Amino acid sequence: MHPPxxxxxxxxxxxxxxxxxxxxxLGELAELANIAIPSSFQRHKGWSGQLLELWxxxxxxxxxxxxxxxLGVELKSIPVDxxxxxLETTYVCYTHLTGxxxxxxxxxxxxxxxxxxxxxxxxxxxxxxxxxxxxxxAFLWQPSSEQLAILRQDWEEIMExxxxxxxxxxxxxxxxxxxxxxxxxxxxxxxxxxxxxGKIIKTRPRGFYLKKNFTHxxxxxxxxxxxx
DNA sequence: CTTTGATCATGG
DNA sequence: CCATGATCAAAG
Numbered sequence: 001m002h003p004p005x006x007x008x009x010x011x012x013x014x015x016x017x018x019x020x021x022x023x024x025x026l027g028e029l030a031e032l033a034n035i036a037i038p039s040s041f042q043r044h045k046g047w048s049g050q051l052l053e054l055w056x057x058x059x060x061x062x063x064x065x066x067x068x069x070x071l072g073v074e075l076k077s078i079p080v081d082x083x084x085x086x087l088e089t090t091y092v093c094y095t096h097l098t099g100x101x102x103x104x105x106x107x108x109x110x111x112x113x114x115x116x117x118x119x120x121x122x123x124x125x126x127x128x129x130x131x132x133x134x135x136x137x138a139f140l141w142q143p144s145s146e147q148l149a150i151l152r153q154d155w156e157e158i159m160e161x162x163x164x165x166x167x168x169x170x171x172x173x174x175x176x177x178x179x180x181x182x183x184x185x186x187x188x189x190x191x192x193x194x195x196x197x198g199k200i201i202k203t204r205p206r207g208f209y210l211k212k213n214f215t216h217x218x219x220x221x222x223x224x225x226x227x228x
Numbered sequence: 229c230t231t232t233g234a235t236c237a238t239g240g
Numbered sequence: 241c242c243a244t245g246a247t248c249a250a251a252g
Contacts, residue, residue, distance in 0.1 A: 041236095041246080041247055041248080042236080042247080042248070043236055043237075044236080044237070044246095044247095045235080045236055045237075045245075045246045045247045045248075046236085046237065046238080046244075046245030046246045047237090047245080047246085048245085048246080048247095049244090049245040049246060050237095050238090050244095050245055050246095052245095053245080060238095060239085060244095061239070061240080061243095061244075062238080062239065062240075062242080062243045062244030062245080063240095063243080063244080064242085064243060064244085067244095077245085077246085079246090079247080087247090088246075088247060088248095089231090089232095089246095090246090091244085091245075091246060093243080093244090094242065094243050094244080124247090126247095171232075171233090172231075172232045172233070173231090173232080179232090181232070181233065181234090182232090182233055182234060182235090183234095183243085184235080184242095185235070185237085185241090186234075186236085187233095187234065187235080189241070189242095191241070191242085204233090204234090205241085205242080205243095207243085229252105230251105230252085231249105231250105231251085231252080232249100232250090232251080232252090233248105233249095233250085233251090234247105234248080234249080234250085235246105235247085235248065235249090236245105236246090236247085236248090237244100237245085237246100238243105238244080238245085239242105239243095239244085240241105240242085240243090240244105
């Protein structure tokens with residue numbers, strides 16, 4: 001068994017690749033791919049996601065688009081506890097804080113990324129060393145009309161505040177499913193934003209994240225569909 | 229214990 | 241700096 005050398009040609013091929021990883025530990029997959037295994041994620045926070053990209057054949061890089069653009073699929077790993085509850089929020093995308101000419105959800109980057117997501121649960125309990133963390137059953141998700149409406153409302157409320165120069169009053173508590181949080185290498189990173197009276201100010205870069213209750217609902221829906 | 233705000237690594 | 245992959249850790 002070895003990582004694929006090319007992107008999946010079809011959705012079924014992608015799903016087959018993902019399902020084949022279920023049950024393996026991160027350590028096993030890293031070893032098969034000849035990749036060094038970190039003893040902690042403290043300095044390797046994105047390691048799991050990048051390992052999955054390798055094994056699923058995603059294009060490397062950091063382009064503001066889906067991981068599998070030809071298939072219309074975004075890849076997300078999600079750390080879960082032994083009951084399947086998410087242990088962390090899920091980063092979705094970077095946020096532009098200026099040049100917001102229109103609040104157009106349908107053509108937004110976040111709408112595109114969340115239109116179809118391949119979720120890959122991974123044991124995330126901090127007591128389990130990275131090498132021993134097991135991969136779960138991946139599943140494909142498309143937001144329901146209800147979920148889409150919540151996401152859209154959260155996004156529009158947040159973007160409106162940004163456009164009105166109220167970025168500094170937005171906290172992670174705002175939003176039912178989405179939240180806006182700092183997203184940068186460190187505290188010294190600054191970017192342009194709209195301030196009061198429409199003046200350009202400098203602020204910490206932000207990104208959109210999915211709250212845990214929302215991703216938990218997605219996971220429940222996938223494994224207990226009869227309850228929905 | 230949980231969550232918000234901060235941070236780490238990498239490639240453009 | 242932007243944007244990706246995320247988790248850390250101080251604060252509540």
